[in-house]
Amino acid sequence: MRExxxxxxxxxxxxVKILASLAALVGIAFLVWILYVxxxxxxxxxxxxxxxxxxxxxxxxxxxxxxxIVGTLLMTGLALLIGVPTGLLGGVYLSEFGxxxxxxxxxxxxxxxxxxxPSIIIGVFVYIIMVVPMKNFSGYAxxxxxxxxxxxxxxxxxxxxxxxxxxxxxxxALALGAPRWKVTLGVVFRAARNGLITGxxxxxxxxxxxxxxxxxxxxxxxxxxxxxxxxxxxxxVTIFNYAMSPYPDWQAMAWGASFLIxxxxxxxxxxxxxxxxxxxxx
Amino acid sequence: xxxxxxxNFDPTFRxxxxxxxxxxxxxxxxxxxxxxxxxxxxxxxxxxxxxxxxAWNPVxxxxxxxxxxxxxxxxxxxxxxxxxxxxxxxxxxxxELAPPRVSRVVGAAIELLAAIPSIIYGMWGLxxxxxxxxxxxxxxxxxxxxxxxxxxxxxxxxxxAGIILALMILPFITSVTRDIFLMVPAVVKExxxxxxxxxxxxxxxVTVPYGIQGIVGACFLGLGRxxxxxxxVTFVIGNRHEISASLFxxxxxxxxxxxxxxxxxxxxxxxxxxxxxxxxxFAVTFLLQLAAQMWLKRxxxxxxxx
Numbered sequence: 001m002r003e004x005x006x007x008x009x010x011x012x013x014x015x016v017k018i019l020a021s022l023a024a025l026v027g028i029a030f031l032v033w034i035l036y037v038x039x040x041x042x043x044x045x046x047x048x049x050x051x052x053x054x055x056x057x058x059x060x061x062x063x064x065x066x067x068x069i070v071g072t073l074l075m076t077g078l079a080l081l082i083g084v085p086t087g088l089l090g091g092v093y094l095s096e097f098g099x100x101x102x103x104x105x106x107x108x109x110x111x112x113x114x115x116x117x118p119s120i121i122i123g124v125f126v127y128i129i130m131v132v133p134m135k136n137f138s139g140y141a142x143x144x145x146x147x148x149x150x151x152x153x154x155x156x157x158x159x160x161x162x163x164x165x166x167x168x169x170x171x172x173a174l175a176l177g178a179p180r181w182k183v184t185l186g187v188v189f190r191a192a193r194n195g196l197i198t199g200x201x202x203x204x205x206x207x208x209x210x211x212x213x214x215x216x217x218x219x220x221x222x223x224x225x226x227x228x229x230x231x232x233x234x235x236x237v238t239i240f241n242y243a244m245s246p247y248p249d250w251q252a253m254a255w256g257a258s259f260l261i262x263x264x265x266x267x268x269x270x271x272x273x274x275x276x277x278x279x280x281x282x
Numbered sequence: 283x284x285x286x287x288x289x290n291f292d293p294t295f296r297x298x299x300x301x302x303x304x305x306x307x308x309x310x311x312x313x314x315x316x317x318x319x320x321x322x323x324x325x326x327x328x329x330x331x332x333x334x335x336x337a338w339n340p341v342x343x344x345x346x347x348x349x350x351x352x353x354x355x356x357x358x359x360x361x362x363x364x365x366x367x368x369x370x371x372x373x374x375x376x377x378e379l380a381p382p383r384v385s386r387v388v389g390a391a392i393e394l395l396a397a398i399p400s401i402i403y404g405m406w407g408l409x410x411x412x413x414x415x416x417x418x419x420x421x422x423x424x425x426x427x428x429x430x431x432x433x434x435x436x437x438x439x440x441x442x443a444g445i446i447l448a449l450m451i452l453p454f455i456t457s458v459t460r461d462i463f464l465m466v467p468a469v470v471k472e473x474x475x476x477x478x479x480x481x482x483x484x485x486x487x488v489t490v491p492y493g494i495q496g497i498v499g500a501c502f503l504g505l506g507r508x509x510x511x512x513x514x515v516t517f518v519i520g521n522r523h524e525i526s527a528s529l530f531x532x533x534x535x536x537x538x539x540x541x542x543x544x545x546x547x548x549x550x551x552x553x554x555x556x557x558x559x560x561x562x563x564f565a566v567t568f569l570l571q572l573a574a575q576m577w578l579k580r581x582x583x584x585x586x587x588x
Contacts, residue, residue, distance in 0.1 A: 015380055016482040017482075020372070020374050020375035020379055021375060022342025022367050023372050024372050024376070024392075025455075026368070028388065030395070030449055031391055031392075031394055033410075034402065089299045089302035092299045096294060098300075098303060106307060107307060110307045110309075113571055114306060114309060116506050116510075116511070117313070117567060117568075118509070118537060118564075118567055119510075119512065119563045120510065120512040120537050120560070121317075121510070123540075124320075125312070125313045127544070128557070129312070130549070150303075151306065155302075179288045179292050180292045180296070181291055182288065184402055205397070208399075209401065210399070211400065211401045211512075211513045212512040212513055212541060216545050236401050237398070238399060254405065261399055262402050265398075273390070277398075
């Protein structure tokens with residue numbers, strides 16, 4: 001082996017340490033930069049009208065994104081109603097019934113595939129199966145697209161959380177004569193409750209910030225939502241449309257909406273992560 | 283009596299759960315089928331030439347995927363070129379160098395990058411980062427010269443899109459490589475330290491070779507993410523259906539074309555071509571995911587986990 005002086009080796013080591021610390025700093029610097037910009041530009045656009053008014057035509061002062069906030073909440077809520085029960089049951093299948101068989105392997109495998117599918121592809125898919133036959137863009141289609149994105153995430157976290165529950169717990173409940181569904185829903189779910197809630201919250205936070213699947217399912221609309229069977233205003237597509245517009249008022253509004261989305265999504269993420277962290281710390 | 287009735291629900295429960303599992307398989311198969319069906323018209327008209335044609339002319343109804351595929355590949359390549367070394371070094375920092383408390387805070391901050399919605403990257407990219415690129419970075423690169431850095435520094439374009447993509451996939455690659463570095467047995471590392479190696483020597487000669495397969499899998503995962511990323515790229519890539527060598531020039535990617543033009547497509551053949559673009563994207567990400575999963579699974583088995 002080549003002989004090298006200890007000083008040279010130490011120097012190289014120091015160099016790499018400095019480089020690595022710098023790299024970590026660069027990552028954090030970009031995070032701070034983005035958050036700072038969103039905060040600085042977003043807060044000034046936010047006032048009472050921002051939450052309570054619907055968008056004003058270009059050139060007119062005032063207006064808000066109240067209708068888009070309602071639309072986003074409606075669609076996320078409906079997506080939750082579709083995606084969470086199916087995801088929970090899918091997770092139950094993987095951890096309770098499909099652990100070691102061929103079909104379970106397939107489900108697990110395609111579940112990972114669906115998680116990695118670009119969200120815009122989900123948008124195209126829902127456009128073909130819902131918007132084309134129904135002949136109009138609708139809040140329902142938007143909610144289904146969001147639910148399809150949520151489903152694999154909830155399924156996988158449910159599986160992970162349920163498989164952490166010791167099988168002794170299941171076996172004792174079964175030995176007492178409890179039926180399988182009661183064991184799963186009453187005992188296993190209760191033991192894994194916190195983890196499940198965390199997983200669901202993270203999935204909801206993720207879809208709230210999604211734009212691409214809504215572009216051609218829910219479209220967008222400047223009006224207050226009357227029914228889910230029509231194009232529905234939503235925050236993320238509103239950001240996209242306003243940012244691409246040439247009007248400074250609208251661009252300012254887009255920053256306000258960006259702040260709202262970032263605060264919501266990051267807030268929920270940090271909240272749930274700190275819950276997890278506190279639990280593991282105790 | 284009541285218990286018996288409750289037991290009767292068991293098979294139903296099992297079927298419900300299995301049904302939800304089957305739904306996932308059905309969805310993936312359905313996406314493939316519907317995209318294939320939807321692109322029939324374009325498949326018949328353009329055939330295989332679609333993949334290599336640079337045409338994109340809604341008026342003459344002549345479409346090709348070449349510029350979209352090129353833009354997707356180049357912006358992803360730039361992203362990988364930046365993100366892979368950076369995340370490797372960051373995970374080394376997190377695992378080997380930083381004190382536990384610092385490591386936890388920095389690790390959490392890097393993971394937060396993944397929680398920022400893609401549209402926010404787009405807003406920041408278009409209004410803040412692109413002007414920054416135009417004023418400071420691109421003029422400096424233009425001084426290096428060469429065909430890659432030619433043209434007016436507009437801020438938007440392939441390079442900016444690639445850098446933003448790099449930021450977006452950084453947390454994914456970092457978290458997988460960090461986990462892999464953590465799996466290297468302490469005994470192996472300690473033996474190297476015991477022989478008088480420095481931290482860098484241990485990392486380069488023990489930790490990285492030990493985890494190399496996992497690192498490759500992590501890169502595949504990052505690649506799959508970057509290729510399908512839509513909104514951030516749509517904001518900054520410039521949306522031009524032409525191929526040019528310069529990284530400063532405006533371009534397009536498959537995802538950005540879909541985002542921009544899908545609602546505008548009025549003729550059937552236009553829409554069908556867009557759906558075929560989607561099919562190409564889906565097939566590519568599918569293959570990448572497949573490779574990544576197989577690879578990671580094999581690695582984990584080799585390292586004695588799972």
